[in-house]
Amino acid sequence: MTAAHSKRRRDPREPAPIAEALDRFLKSSGLSRHLRQGAVLEAWRQAVGQRLSRRARAVRFSRGELTVQVDSAAHLQELQNFTGEQYRAQANRLLGEERIHRVAFRLKK
Numbered sequence: 001m002t003a004a005h006s007k008r009r010r011d012p013r014e015p016a017p018i019a020e021a022l023d024r025f026l027k028s029s030g031l032s033r034h035l036r037q038g039a040v041l042e043a044w045r046q047a048v049g050q051r052l053s054r055r056a057r058a059v060r061f062s063r064g065e066l067t068v069q070v071d072s073a074a075h076l077q078e079l080q081n082f083t084g085e086q087y088r089a090q091a092n093r094l095l096g097e098e099r100i101h102r103v104a105f106r107l108k109k
Helices: 018-029 031-048 073-095
Strands: 056-062 065-070 102-107
Touching (some): 031 056
Parallel strands (some): 065 102
């Protein structure tokens, strides 16, 4: 295959490669964003461990901010003042990049 041939545009009537079609679908449906968010929520769960993840549950990730819903005032205080930053750093290590820039801890109502 020549360089000129490999750079030509694909005829829209031809079938698209499956990876290209799937990528287009995920982006247009909004699922791509949800999949990225799911990876962040899972990284938080792994970083804090199974027991604490039940009491400090990641519920939302948007624009670099992870929102964590906390069951008790005691856990809220501990996470805000002592251990939250360590868990944020660990979650980013699990993700392989610095995606979580800030964690907002909220007391569950």
